[in-house]
Amino acid sequence: MIIGIVTETKAEENRVSMTPEGVEVMKHHGHSILVQKHAGLGSGFLDDEFAMHGAEIVRSAKNIFDRAEMILRVKEPQPSEYRWLREGQVYFSYLHLAASEEVTQALIKTGAVNIAYETIQKSNGVLPLLIPMSEVAGQMAVQEGAKYLEMAQGGDGVLLGGVPGVDPGTVLIIGGGVVGLNAAKKASGLGADVYILDVNLDRLRYLSDVMPKNCFTLMSSPATIRELLPKADVIVGAVLVPGGRTPTLIRREMLKIMKKGAVLIDVSIDQGGCFETSRETTHREPTYVVDGIVHYAVSNMPGAVPKTSTIALTNATLPYVLEIADKGWKQAMKDNPEITRGANIVKGRVTHQAVAEVFGLEYTPLDKVL
Numbered sequence: 001m002i003i004g005i006v007t008e009t010k011a012e013e014n015r016v017s018m019t020p021e022g023v024e025v026m027k028h029h030g031h032s033i034l035v036q037k038h039a040g041l042g043s044g045f046l047d048d049e050f051a052m053h054g055a056e057i058v059r060s061a062k063n064i065f066d067r068a069e070m071i072l073r074v075k076e077p078q079p080s081e082y083r084w085l086r087e088g089q090v091y092f093s094y095l096h097l098a099a100s101e102e103v104t105q106a107l108i109k110t111g112a113v114n115i116a117y118e119t120i121q122k123s124n125g126v127l128p129l130l131i132p133m134s135e136v137a138g139q140m141a142v143q144e145g146a147k148y149l150e151m152a153q154g155g156d157g158v159l160l161g162g163v164p165g166v167d168p169g170t171v172l173i174i175g176g177g178v179v180g181l182n183a184a185k186k187a188s189g190l191g192a193d194v195y196i197l198d199v200n201l202d203r204l205r206y207l208s209d210v211m212p213k214n215c216f217t218l219m220s221s222p223a224t225i226r227e228l229l230p231k232a233d234v235i236v237g238a239v240l241v242p243g244g245r246t247p248t249l250i251r252r253e254m255l256k257i258m259k260k261g262a263v264l265i266d267v268s269i270d271q272g273g274c275f276e277t278s279r280e281t282t283h284r285e286p287t288y289v290v291d292g293i294v295h296y297a298v299s300n301m302p303g304a305v306p307k308t309s310t311i312a313l314t315n316a317t318l319p320y321v322l323e324i325a326d327k328g329w330k331q332a333m334k335d336n337p338e339i340t341r342g343a344n345i346v347k348g349r350v351t352h353q354a355v356a357e358v359f360g361l362e363y364t365p366l367d368k369v370l
Contacts, residue, residue, distance in 0.1 A: 001031050001032075001069050001070060001324075001325040001326075001328075002031070002032045002034065002067055002068050002069050002070075003026060003031055003032065003033050003034065003068060003069070003070050003072060003321070003325060004034045004036075004058075004064035004065065004067065004068025004070065004071045004072065005017050005018055005023075005033065005034065005035045005036065005039055005055075005064075005072050005073075006036045006039060006061045006064050006065070006071060006072075006073060007036045007037075007038060007039040007061060008039075008042075008073065008074055008075055008303075009061075009078045009080075009081070010075045010076075010078065010300065011282050011284070012282050012283040012284055012300070012303060013042075013074060013075055013300050013303045014042030014043060014303050014304075014306035015042070015043055015074045015300075015302065015303055015306045015309050015310050015313065016039050016040040016042070016043050016045060016074070016306075016310050017072040017073050017074050017093065017310075017313070017314075017317070018072055018310075018314050018317075018318070018321075019040075019045060019310055019311055019314045020040070020045055020049040020050045020052070020053040020055070021053065021314070022314040022318050022321075023035070023050055023053045023054055023055045024053040024054055025318060025322070026054075026318075026321070026322065026325065027053070027054035027055075029322060029325065029326060031325050032056070033050075033054060033055040033056065034055070034056050034058045034063075034064045034067060034068055035047070035050045035055040035056070035057055035058065036057075036058055036059070036060070036061055036064055037057055037058065037059050040310075042306050043306040043307050043309075043310040044306075044307045045310070061081070061084070062084055065081070065084035065085065065086075065089075066084070068089070069089065069090065070089070070090035070091075070092060070321075070324065070325060070329075071085075071089065071090065071091045071092070071093075072092055072093070072317075072321065073091065073092070073093035074093060074094060074300075074303075074313070075093060075094055075300065076093060076094065076095050076096065076097075076100070076103050077091065077103070077106075077107075079102075079106070082106040082107075082109070082110060085107070085110035085112040086110065086111065086112065087110070087111030087112065087347065088111065088112070088113065088347070089110075089112045089113065090112070090113045090115065090324065090329050091107075091112050091113070091114050091115070092115045092117070092317075092320075092321065092324065093116070093117060094116065094117045094118055094133075094270075095107075095114060095116040095117075095118070095344055096116070096118060096270045096271055096299075097116065097243075097344055097345070097352075097355045098241075098243060098244050098245045098271055098272060098354060098355055098358045099245065099269075099270060099271050099272045101358075101359050104345070104350075104355060104359060104361075107344075107345045108345055108348050108349075108350065108361075109348070110348075111347050111348050112345075112347075113329050113343070113346050113347065114343075114344050114345040114346070115324075115329070115339065115342040115343055115344065116243070116342055116344045116352070117129035117130065117317065117342070118130045118242070118243070119242055119243045119341055119342050119344060119352060120320060120338050120339065120341060120342035121242060121338060121341040121342070122338055123337070123338075127240075127242060128316055128338075129313075129316050129317055129320070129342075130178070130240075131178050131316065132309075132312035132313055132315065132316045133302045133309060133312070133313065134177070134178035134179045134182070135178060135182050135312070136182075136301070136302040136305060136308065136309050136312065137179055137182075137267050137301045137302055138178065138179040138180065138181065138182025138183040138184075138185075138186070138236075138238065138267070139182050139183070139185075139186045140301050140302070140304065140305070141179070141183045141186075141236045141238070141265045141267050141301070142160075142171065142183050142186040142187045142190065142192075142234065142236070142265075143186065144263075144265060144286070144296055144301075145160075145171070145233075145234035145236065145263045145265050145296070146159075146160045146190065146234070148263045148287055148294050148296060149169065149233055149234065149261070149263055151261075153287070153294070154261065154287065154289060154294045155233075155261045155262075155263055155294055156233065156259055156260060156261025156262060157261065158233045160187065160190045160191070160192040160233065160234070161190040161191030161192060162191060162192075167193075168190075168191050168192045168193055168214075169192050169193070169233040169234065170192060170193045170194075170195070170231045170232050170233050170234075171183075171184075171187040171192045171193070171194045171195070171232065171233065171234045171235075171236065172195050172197070172225075172228050172229070172231075172232040172234070172235045172236070173187070173194065173195065173196040173197065173235075173236045173238055174197050174220060174225065174235070174236065174237055174238060174239060174249055174274065175197070175198060175220075175236075175237070175238035175239040175240065175268075175274075176196050176197070176198030176200070176203045176204060176207050176217070176238075177198075177203075177238060177240055179236075179238035179240070179267050180196055180198070180236070180238040181196075181207065181210075183236045183238060183267075184196045184207070184211055184215050185211070187215075187234070188211060188212050188214050188215045191214070192214070192233075192234075193214055193216075194211075194214060194215040194216065195215075195216050195217075195218060195228055195232075196211070196215060196216070196217055196218070197217075197218050197219070197220035197224060197225070197228075198217075198219070198220055199219065199220050201219065204217045204218075204219065222249075225249060225250065225254075226254065226257070229250070229254060229257050229258050230257050230258060230259070232258065232259070232262060233259065233262055233263070234262070234263045234265065235250070235258075235262065235263070235264050235265065236265045236267060237249065237250075237264070237265065237266040237267055237268045237269075237273070237274040237275055237278075238267050238268065239268050239274045240268065240271065241271065241354065242354065243344070243352050243353075243354035243355055244271070244354035244355075244357070244358060245271055245272040245358050246268040246271045246272050246273060246274045247274060248273075248274060248275070248276050249274045249275070250264070250274070250275045250276065250277075251276045252276050252277050252290070252291070255277065255290060255291040255292075255293045256291065258292075258293055260292035260293070261292065261293075261294065262293055262294070263293075263294045263295075263296060264277075264278070264293055264294065264295045264296065264297075265296045265297075266278040266295070266296070266297040267301065269281075269297040269298070269299045270299040270300070273297060275295070275297075277290045277291075277293075277295060278295060278297045279295075279297060280297055280298075280299050281295075281296065281297045281298050281299075282298060283298055283300075283303065283304050286298050320338075320339060320342075323335075323336060323339065324339065330370055333366065333370060334370060340366055343366050346366065346369045347369060349362075349364040349368075349369055350362065350363055350364060351363075351364055351365070351366045351369060
């Protein structure tokens with residue numbers, strides 16, 4: 001199969017969808033790899049490295065779209081690229097369609113086979129291609145929260161870990177999945193008082209077992225969130241509905257009971273966000289203030305640490321890329337239900353129920369397309 005790796009064009013996205021080492025593995029399986037010139041530069045991978053591992057360096061993205069049978073990308077296609085996608089071509093990336101009706105409608109029109117990293121799912125519910133970026137985003141959430149608590153950044157001037165004789169700050173984490181766990185580990189390690197909320201009692205039992213004594217696990221509810229908001233210096237929104245839009249858990253009127261200069265970090269923003277006042281921001285302009293509360297809602301947080309993120313992403317995606325390339329997308333989906341669950345829009349039909357429900361579109365089970 002001819003595989004195309006194109007440069008990311010989303011604002012301030014420095015990751016690339018595969019490392020040179022990943023390209024070498026693909027070549028050993030007999031596949032041709034096209035890499036757009038400078039695609040890996042933001043992650044510290046030079047064109048010469050890709051070429052040395054067997055890639056053909058191609059100047060233009062359009063040339064790659066024209067030639068490749070499968071496009072690998074970190075993020076969704078941008079509007080200028082919609083017309084380059086063609087029927088039957090595989091587009092494999094993070095799509096987050098539930099957050100964008102525009103992208104959803106555009107991909108329906110292309111007739112392409114759109115497989116989303118974030119909805120590849122194992123039988124036990126684990127999302128293997130979301131995990132590595134969630135691990136990065138969870139740690140970054142607390143790192144960014146600590147930074148924007150500084151008075152010069154608009155925060156309330158609290159050091160999360162405190163010092164002898166001074167109480168530490170308080171971190172509230174809503175959602176106990178991979179993002180929440182990693183955020184809690186980072187915040188606990190800094191010495192903050194940490195509260196982590198989830199609606200799954202088994203998950204809370206697990207978190208209670210593995211987290212240190214300064215991390216407290218609580219069943220999530222509107223009342224619990226309201227009770228903790230006045231204490232919190234940093235609130236991390238780490239809620240996920242696989243393939244669907246995240247629920248709104250903090251309404252604007254609730255900001256009034258929070259500390260002025262507290263920081264909201266909405267890691268869920270790429271699925272719509274879990275705070276009513278959230279709107280997508282960028283690494284260049286990451287924050288804004290509403291009612292005295294600092295909001296951070298960068299949708300591609302791992303893009304700020306692209307070298308780590310690219311290596312971690314390739315480690316996770318490569319087995320799935322190989323299976324699709326070796327067998328073709330139809331056979332891969334027939335053989336592997338994990339890849340089947342990743343199919344979001346196939347040949348103009350919405351094959352992921354959560355995406356269809358968000359926008360009131362007709363849902364088509366994948367077996368009818370296959």
